[in-house]
Amino acid sequence: MRNSVAVFTAKSYFIIIAMGKKNGYSLAMLLLLLLVKGSAMAQAILNDKQATPQTTLLFHNMQKLLKKGYMFGHQDDLAYGVGWKYEAGRSDVKDVAGDYPGLYGFELGRLELGQAVNLDGVPFDSMRQYIKDIYKRGGVTTLSWHFNNPLTGKTAWDAPPSGTVAAILDSPATHQVYTQWLDKGADFLASLKGANGEPIPIIFRIFHELNGSWFWWGGKNCTPYELKRLYQFTETYLRDVKHLHNLIYAFNTDRFSGQDEYLERYPGNDYVDIVGFDIYQRKGGDDGNQQFIQELDRSLTTLVGIAQQNNKLAALTEFGYSGLPDSSWWTNVFAKGIGNHKISYVMGWRNAGIKDEQHYEYYVPYKGQLSANDFVLFSQLPQTLFQKEVTKAHLFR
Numbered sequence: 583m584r585n586s587v588a589v590f591t592a593k594s595y596f597i598i599i600a601m602g603k604k605n606g607y608s609l610a611m612l613l614l615l616l617l618v619k620g621s622a623m624a625q626a627i628l629n630d631k632q633a634t635p636q637t638t639l640l641f642h643n644m645q646k647l648l649k650k651g652y653m654f655g656h657q658d659d660l661a662y663g664v665g666w667k668y669e670a671g672r673s674d675v676k677d678v679a680g681d682y683p684g685l686y687g688f689e690l691g692r693l694e695l696g697q698a699v700n701l702d703g704v705p706f707d708s709m710r711q712y713i714k715d716i717y718k719r720g721g722v723t724t725l726s727w728h729f730n731n732p733l734t735g736k737t738a739w740d741a742p743p744s745g746t747v748a749a750i751l752d753s754p755a756t757h758q759v760y761t762q763w764l765d766k767g768a769d770f771l772a773s774l775k776g777a778n779g780e781p782i783p784i785i786f787r788i789f790h791e792l793n794g795s796w797f798w799w800g801g802k803n804c805t806p807y808e809l810k811r812l813y814q815f816t817e818t819y820l821r822d823v824k825h826l827h828n829l830i831y832a833f834n835t836d837r838f839s840g841q842d843e844y845l846e847r848y849p850g851n852d853y854v855d856i857v858g859f860d861i862y863q864r865k866g867g868d869d870g871n872q873q874f875i876q877e878l879d880r881s882l883t884t885l886v887g888i889a890q891q892n893n894k895l896a897a898l899t900e901f902g903y904s905g906l907p908d909s910s911w912w913t914n915v916f917a918k919g920i921g922n923h924k925i926s927y928v929m930g931w932r933n934a935g936i937k938d939e940q941h942y943e944y945y946v947p948y949k950g951q952l953s954a955n956d957f958v959l960f961s962q963l964p965q966t967l968f969q970k971e972v973t974k975a976h977l978f979r
């Protein structure tokens with residue numbers, strides 16, 4: 583891992599020298615202060631040196647935004663919510679909190695097959711339009727990709743013991759299927775353009791939850807070395823062969839036990855811009871809440887430490903508490919777990935809806951939901967950034 587580069591401004595240098603003179607500090611003490619000051623201000627660095635201006639600006643402005651707080655994000659926010667689908671301008675987050683999220687997630691699964699709608703029924707043409715609208719109002723988009731298994735042709739969750747990742751790397755037939763799929767993804771990514779034809783910056787969350795064993799690219803289904811090679815190949819292909827320079831790469835595990843597990847599959851500093859992880863609360867009641875707060879706090883301490891040591895940004899790339907059965911979960915549990923950790927964003931998973939009492943899937947409240955009033959309070963906390971505040975921050979200029 584590359585060592586952290588201490589960056590400090592001339593202004594802070596003079597302030598520290600002046601402080602030293604005033605307080606009679608020794609030279610050694612001054613040097614120590616400079617070092618501490620320098621590492622606290624370590625600059626996150628975007629890897630793609632040919633990144634488009636808007637992409638580079640977004641990344642740097644996201645770092646500045648850390649002083650204000652974290653963007654609130656929601657998957658498929660504009661496409662559907664609990665009890666509605668494809669109503670122009672609607673959003674469960676806005677229905678409840680009076681403002682859109684600052685960050686929006688969408689999913690590319692089935693794009694690789696050339697289908698017109700993704701695996702959750704969202705038409706890719708609508709997705710493209712949402713992403714353009716979001717960009718126009720100054721919001722940020724992140725994309726995930728539950729792509730099918732290129733060895734078996736089955737879903738992302740089909741993880742045969744025979745080693746899909748090894749086949750992509752070493753078997754010409756599977757490699758070809760995979761690169762053809764990347765070509766389809768690249769066409770879509772290249773079609774995301776702003777009003778002046780400029781590519782819209784995207785936070786690309788490829789191979790998410792890669793320490794779990796539920797996807798063909800994760801956990802026991804390949805070796806850490808294979809996954810690193812696949813990550814490196816994919817990014818190099820999209821950047822150097824497909825010439826995509828609007829992507830910010832988010833390396834994304836599921837919940838993790840500590841730094842060693844987090845970094846086991848890390849493809850290297852040259853391939854990662856944002857470090858993140860996904861986490862869901864599964865246990866209810868006071869015990870469940872306390873455990874979740876502690877786990878969030880512990881994991882974020884590790885994550886932000888890794889980010890700072892390696893000049894990356896940190897984010898909670900996906901979270902949720904299915905059905906939100908606790909009326910004060912947002913301010914009493916979630917906001918407490920996040921605390922003052924310097925992360926760029928948090929993204930709640932999708933509000934797929936309610937089928938019946940036993941079958942539902944939603945992670946942010948809809949109007950009238952038990953935790954809705956508390957979500958309003960959460961949205962009013964100074965550190966939570968929704969669309970209006972994110973727009974004001976002018977992230978693309």
Ligand code: BMA
Pocket residue numbers: 689701702728932934943
């Ligand atoms: C899962 C669930 C599924 C969905 C999939 C891909 O976590 O939300 O319903 O199909 O993600 O978005």
